[in-house]
Every structure is written in C-alpha cells, then in structure tokens.
Amino acid sequence: MDTSQPPRRVTIIDVARHANVSTTTVSKVLRNAYGASPEMRAKVREAIAELGYRPDAAARGMRGQTYTIGVMLPTIRNPFFADILDGLTDRLRDTDYQILLGTGGDGEDTEERMTDAMIDRRMDGVVLIAPVSSRARLEQIAGLVPTVIVGRHGNSPLYDVVTDDDFVGAALVVEHLSALGHRRIAHIDHSETDPTRLLEMPNAVRAEGYRHAMRAHGLADEIDIVATSYTQEGGYIGAQRLLARPRRPTAIFAGADFVAMGVLEALAEAGLKVPEDISVAGYDNTTFAAFAPVSLTSVDQAGHQIGSNAARLLLERISHRQAPSSQVKLTPKLVVRGSTGRPSVPD
C-alpha cells in the first residue's frame, strides 16, 4: 500500500504565516501592487524564497489574471511561424506573462476548439496567427479576451491587427521577374471561395497583388493563376498543371516557400533546370529558401518584427481594453537568390 502523499504545495497562506503578514500583503508583493512598505516587501520576498513558493496561476485566474498569453498558429510545420513566435517571445521575456501555444489546424472547427480552450483557461490575451475563422467568430473571441490577429487583413474595432503588406510583396516578385524579361509569370494560390476570406486571407491578397502588378506591367493577358493549396503537395500539383499548358510559363511565383518546395520537386521530376529552364520564387523567406542548394528567391516578411509588434499591441490592449484598435502593416522586401534568372527563350 502506497502511503506517500503528494506533498502539498506551498500556498500564499504558508508564505503569509512564515513572514508574519497577511495574505493580502503577500498578494501585493506578488503583483508589485501599491500598498506595501519596503520592509514588508523584503520580508515577504524572503519567505517566498525560503519556502520556494510559486503562485498558483489557475487560482490567480479565478480573481485576477492568469499571466498566460495564448498563441494559436495553424501548424508548427511552417518555419515562418517560428520567426513570429521568436518576436513574441523576445518581447514578453521580461514580463510576467507566459506564452502557451496551440495549433489551430486549418479548419474553422479545429480553430474553434483551440480558441475556446484558451478562453476556458482564462488566458489574459490571445494572438491568432493567420486564422481562417469567420469575422464574426474573431469578433466574438475579441469580445471575450484581448485579441491580436496576425497575418490576416481587414480591420475591426474589436481587435488589433498586424500584417505584412502582401499586396506589395506579390508586386515585388512580379516586378523582379518582369525586369528579368519574363512575361509568362504564373502564380500558385491557395483555393478559396469564402467571400470574407477572399478579402482578408494573405494568400488572396497576394493573388490580388499579383494580378494588379501583372496589369501594371502590361501583362494582363498573361495572368495565370492555379488554385491548389498552400502546401508542398499543392505546389507539386500546381506546377504539374502549369507544365501541361500549351505555352508554359517561364516563371512560377509560389504563394509560399512551402509551395515552392513542391514546385521545385515537380520541376526536378520533369527534368527542368532552375533558373535556366524556368524561374521560381517563393514567399516568407524561410530557412529553406536561404538554404544554399535551394537558393530560392523569396519575399521577406520580417516575422520577428511581426511577432514583437503583436506582443506590444496585445500588452497595450490588456491594459486598455477599450482603447481604439490599431493596425500595423509592415513592408516586405524581396530577397533575390539563385532560383530566378532571365528567361532562356526571349518572349
């Protein structure tokens, strides 16, 4: 028979007793709140250290804050999200807030489960990265907990938004390719039909930026978008379709580095050389793009800055729930590498 009791955790009462003060005083010290003399603070801190006390975040949450920030991302597979997370982490490192991550998958239902879970756990704020949920749902969440939306366009008075200018980013790619002499520049997009998402999701904005830039460069007739999905497989399939065109493109602009991976795979399979036979560009400037043997021209979104801005906005919103919402839009820049070059057969 096992009689070993799981040792009871040290509570605020133990600390108060040990320091000969009230729990209120201990609580004030914990929160750096007003109303405790320096001597009291010292005594309490000593007791805390001696007893190895740690406040119970769940219990704190019952009355005050949980000191927990929830970050939802679609998947941990995309290394670009790691950059954003680093930015968030760096900005929150010296605060009392703790970041916990949750994956939202790519459906409204799985996102709902995750965001509900964060709310149920009384998180003090949430950062939602590229969420696919409806506007209404996002506003519902924002009504319940301070919320910052990252990587999804469209404003709301209820939440703050941090985006990178996807419209401009796509234009940068088209401009670059056009300057190299390309005319038949195709684009691989993530298939989307929902009207709100068609306006707000980054992929849709990139596609729109592509269209606009093509027209601006007198290439309206060459606009060629294949809508598959923002995955490696989507890129693979998309490239295969493009290669089957009677007049096949001389350059492929994939909506994400991930997608470009699939494109490169398909091209390798077809025996085509990059960039000699065909140019390829991606988006996100992930480590994969920078990897020398790949050397993918890509659009850099400064994920770290996106993250630190999101953290800043969230902290502001937590302290001023009713403040007007703000939108931060960052400017992307093109990173030219070896995967793009002049078209072999001039058009």
Place this chain on the structure above:
Amino acid sequence: MDTSQPPRRVTIIDVARHANVSTTTVSKVLRNAYGASPEMRAKVREAIAELGYRPDAAARGMRGQTYTIGVMLPTIRNPFFADILDGLTDRLRDTDYQILLGTGGDGEDTEERMTDAMIDRRMDGVVLIAPVSSRARLEQIAGLVPTVIVGRHGNSPLYDVVTDDDFVGAALVVEHLSALGHRRIAHIDHSETDPTRLLEMPNAVRAEGYRHAMRAHGLADEIDIVATSYTQEGGYIGAQRLLARPRRPTAIFAGADFVAMGVLEALAEAGLKVPEDISVAGYDNTTFAAFAPVSLTSVDQAGHQIGSNAARLLLERISHRQAPSSQVKLTPKLVVRGSTGRPSVPD
C-alpha cells in the same frame, strides 16, 4: 463613457437553475460521473446547449482536473517534433484533454521556467520532448505532475519514457555506408559534457552507436567525431572542419537532418558533389530529407508512433499515478536516398 459590460460568462449555477437541478448534478454530467439518472443527464445537456455553457477550466482545476496536457519541445523549428505532436494530438483527439505547447529552448533555465509554468497552471500531465534538464529536476517535475519523457534515454521509477533506439539507428547508417565501401565515415555530434546527459541525450547515444558500429566493422581507426551543435550552423562548421582534414572523410553522418542541411551547404560551397565526391546521411527523416532535390538518406524514427505512445502512457499515468513506470523503445529504420553512394576513390 463606455458602459458596455463584458457579458458575464454562463456558469454552472446558471445551468443548474435553468435545468432545475443542483450544481452537483450538472457537475456529474460534465464529468460523466456516476450518480445521475438518464433523465437528469438529458435535462442538463439540454440546458448546457441552450445556454451555450462551457465549463471554466481554471475553476475546475481548483478542485479537480484542468483537462490540459502540456507538451514542451525545445523549439518549433525542427519539423520532426511536428510528427511527434501529430501522434500526440491524434491519440488525444477524442478525449476531453486539450494540448497546449510550450517551448523549452535549449537551456536548463528556460526549461525550468516553462515546466514551472505548466505546473503552476495545474496541467493534468506533461510530455517533455528531449529535455536537457538534470535527472533530479525531471524527477522533481514527475513528483508534481504525471510526466512522460520523450527522446531521452535513462529510466526512472517516477516517469515514463518513450525513445527510439538511437544506438541502433546510428549503427544502421554506419552499416549502410560501410556496405557501400566507405571506411572514412565521420560523425557530427552535439557537444556535450554533462555526464548524465552524456548517457541520456539522443545525440550522445547516437555517437556511441556510431563508435560501436565503426568498431564492429573493423573501422575503429577511422572513428572521427566533430562535436559542434545540433543546428544547421553546427553542421556547416562541422563539415568545414572535416573538409580541412589531411585525409578527409568520404562520408559524413550528421546527427540530425538539420545538421545535414548545414553539411550540404558547406559541401556546395566547397564545390563538392553529393554523393559523387562525398556521401551524406542525416537523422529524423524530416520532410526536408524527403524533398527530392535534397534526397537525403536518413533514419526514420516514426515520430507519429512516438507521440501516440507518449499520449497513451500519459493517460495511463494520470489514471494510475502509482503504477510502475514503463519504458517504450521503438526501432528506427533507414531510408536510403540519393545522398549516399559508393565512394569515388576506393580506399
């Protein structure tokens, strides 16, 4: 002046009133606990649905469980961890448990902050992936919360362990390269000095497996380990050092696909062709290894299985805290791809 109140959340009391039952009964229904008639259950469920009630996880945690599982991983940058996470997620999907992730970084201090945070939030259980903390610390954690350690060798009566046989995995690589005719097979390891970790960390076990296999194949004199770090940069630097050897290796076995990325980068820079001039093998069989233009021979650890086993063990431990601890060791398999071939200059 903003008079809009944040709408009070529906509580168990509201549900009880709405259904004309006691809160106790509602609680029983929530937990599928014994002691509520079918009619009661139906009534309560109806009230829950009508009011859109969701139990407050933080409050539940005060007395019972939080239905939260914490998963700590060193970084979200390594795609291999995503496989493990998928395994965990799949196994927990149909339970009431919710997974929240935390990054532990690569230091004992940052891991401590993260694990403390999970404990403070009263998580029902934690899965620690490749933790670097001391044995004592791991056992301390396990004493406070049901714990499963993944990817770190060494048993403890206090926690369960899931590993893949790194010793065998390393041997598979050496065998393969040796069979191809290689003799000068070098290995890039993560530098480690702590004696416990030297026994328990996967990289150390892989290095040991490499040494053992080299000796077993009569290549004791060719054992050549460069200790840098398990990062892309570590691979890059390690490869540069190996290339500077008077008799340089004909094959490099990198301790992780990530490391192999750096190796390939260095080789490309040095103008060496893979596998014609030099063979390269990795570990983890990530999507990167499978990527056709890279086509990296690698060791598959079946991350999904690792994850689902970890979830299973954790659920068992949560329901039987005092049960003897168990260790699951999975067997790796080699995936041969284009990055390994016969040495050009026979030894």
Place this chain on the structure above:
DNA sequence: ATGAAAGCGCTAACAA
C-alpha cells in the same frame, strides 16, 4: 439518485 455546503488558492473590496 439528488442536493447542500465546504473549500481549492488567490485577489479585491472594505475596515481598521
């Protein structure tokens, strides 16, 4: 099978 009441560890309102 059902319900009343205590209490988990903390913070906020109030008193001294």
Place this chain on the structure above:
DNA sequence: TTGTTAGCGCTTTCAT
C-alpha cells in the same frame, strides 16, 4: 499601510 473577509466557478464530501 495593513489585515479581514467575501467570493471567483467549480468538485467533493456528506446528508438526505
């Protein structure tokens, strides 16, 4: 400035 006390929303005794 300091302490006392009443909850936060649940689950868990313990009656009935």
